[in-house]
Amino acid sequence: MKQKEMTKSFQSRPARKKRWKPSVALVYLFLIFWAMTTVYPIIWVFQNSFKAKDKILSNSFSLPVGNLYTTANYRKAFQNLDIFSAYKNSVFISCVVCAGVVLLAGLAALPPLFRCIPWKLPGELSIPETGGCLCSL
Amino acid sequence: MDANIYKNKKPLILFLFPAFVFMAVYLYYPFFKNILDSFMQIKQLGVSGEEFNTPWYTNYVEMIHDQNVWTSLKNTLIMMVVTLVGQVGIALILALMVDNITKGAKLFRTLYFFPIVVSATALGLLFNLIFLYDKGMLNQFLEVLGRKTLIDWKGEHLALFTMMLPVMWQYVGFYFVIIITGLNNIPEELYEAASIDGATKLQRIRYITLPMAHNVLCTCAVLAVTGALKVFDLPWIMFPKGMPLKSTFLTGTYMYYQTMEVKNVDYGAALAVMIVILGVVLSKVVNTIFKEKDY
Numbered sequence: 001m002k003q004k005e006m007t008k009s010f011q012s013r014p015a016r017k018k019r020w021k022p023s024v025a026l027v028y029l030f031l032i033f034w035a036m037t038t039v040y041p042i043i044w045v046f047q048n049s050f051k052a053k054d055k056i057l058s059n060s061f062s063l064p065v066g067n068l069y070t071t072a073n074y075r076k077a078f079q080n081l082d083i084f085s086a087y088k089n090s091v092f093i094s095c096v097v098c099a100g101v102v103l104l105a106g107l108a109a110l111p112p113l114f115r116c117i118p119w120k121l122p123g124e125l126s127i128p129e130t131g132g133c134l135c136s137l
Numbered sequence: 138m139d140a141n142i143y144k145n146k147k148p149l150i151l152f153l154f155p156a157f158v159f160m161a162v163y164l165y166y167p168f169f170k171n172i173l174d175s176f177m178q179i180k181q182l183g184v185s186g187e188e189f190n191t192p193w194y195t196n197y198v199e200m201i202h203d204q205n206v207w208t209s210l211k212n213t214l215i216m217m218v219v220t221l222v223g224q225v226g227i228a229l230i231l232a233l234m235v236d237n238i239t240k241g242a243k244l245f246r247t248l249y250f251f252p253i254v255v256s257a258t259a260l261g262l263l264f265n266l267i268f269l270y271d272k273g274m275l276n277q278f279l280e281v282l283g284r285k286t287l288i289d290w291k292g293e294h295l296a297l298f299t300m301m302l303p304v305m306w307q308y309v310g311f312y313f314v315i316i317i318t319g320l321n322n323i324p325e326e327l328y329e330a331a332s333i334d335g336a337t338k339l340q341r342i343r344y345i346t347l348p349m350a351h352n353v354l355c356t357c358a359v360l361a362v363t364g365a366l367k368v369f370d371l372p373w374i375m376f377p378k379g380m381p382l383k384s385t386f387l388t389g390t391y392m393y394y395q396t397m398e399v400k401n402v403d404y405g406a407a408l409a410v411m412i413v414i415l416g417v418v419l420s421k422v423v424n425t426i427f428k429e430k431d432y
Contacts, residue, residue, distance in 0.1 A: 027234045035248040041263055057272040108156035111149045
């Protein structure tokens with residue numbers, strides 16, 4: 001980043017290959033450790049979703065290769081439990097919420113912006129023009 | 138000059154009207170009706186109160202004598218400390234580290250934001266499986282390491298720790314993104330001037346970064362404290378009804394328990410009023426402690 005290069009030029013280091021300082025390595029180690037704790041449970045769930053139920057309880061860390069691999073869980077979710085209609089409902093709710101929030105919050109956020117239009121007083125803007133203002137947000 | 142622009146107020150009212158109506162119907166009306174409900178007798182959900190309670194303050198007196206309320210307040214206070222130190226603290230350390238490295242900042246930002254995107258209910262089920270006594274992930278891991286006796290993660294001694302760990306883990310990324318955006322707003326010239334004067338990295342962090350990020354940290358502290366009062370879904374999925382002998386109630390889960398399970402609706406309304414008052418008082422306190430300075 002910028003500040004590191006500026007520091008170097010000011011201290012006039014000779015141009016050579018950058019060496020790994022132990023403090024930087026330690027920082028990266030800590031960051032990668034936290035990233036592992038964040039991501040690993042999701043990876044664990046994903047790899048277990050391909051195993052049968054009893055295999056999860058007995059042996060949850062192994063990768064689903066060979067014997068352990070099965071897609072029965074996914075088949076059950078899509079056929080017996082009808083997760084597809086759940087997806088449709090979620091998409092519908094998300095779209096309606098998004099449209100509603102943009103509409104209401106956009107309308108409510110406009111009045112302070114009227115100061116930026118000095119050439120026409122707010123009372124003189126007609127409805128199509130206000131619609132145009134909203135679309136340009 | 139400004140007065141001229143707002144001479145005609147009608148369009149302003151027109152623009153603010155829809156949002157105001159929406160908030161009045163879905164926020165203000167239920168809020169004030171709830172305060173009224175806490176003084177009335179309500180037989181069941183969905184039926185509004187007919188008559189006032191016999192001494193109108195019965196619910197509040199009952200609240201003082203109820204042992205579970207004091208347990209939930211104590212647990213919520215512990216949760217607030219854990220949230221402040223755990224979530225905001227860890228997020229601050231991570232943000233300071235990511236701010237000072239050259240590559241991979243975007244990758245870390247995406248990775249740390251993962252748990253927030255997952256729904257809290259799904260996380261509750263995931264952590265139920267992780268902390269399961271018989272063959273959960275952690276106990277399996279301990280078995281692999283060779284330990285003979287398994288740890289009962291949901292027993293009385295460890296219940297609070299098990300409840301607060303996922304809540305703390307989930308929102309670290311949220312505060313991380315807020316703090317890192319705040320850190321990016323600190324101008325580079327200050328760092329350059331400090332390094333000309335010979336400041337080490339730690340001194341730069343202590344004398345430039347932390348004071349400039351004060352406002353952001355104040356916002357994060359208020360959010361963390363009020364969030365701890367309201368957290369519900371993760372603790373409820375892992376410990377429904379305050380599981381080991383009603384000892385792990387939080388204010389949010391206890392209010393739900395009283396309203397939906399015990400069906401004591403007016404008492405639940407009184408608890409809700411208490412939570413709101415507590416939230417307002419605590420956020421004022423946090424604001425004065427981390428007082429916002431104008432730079």
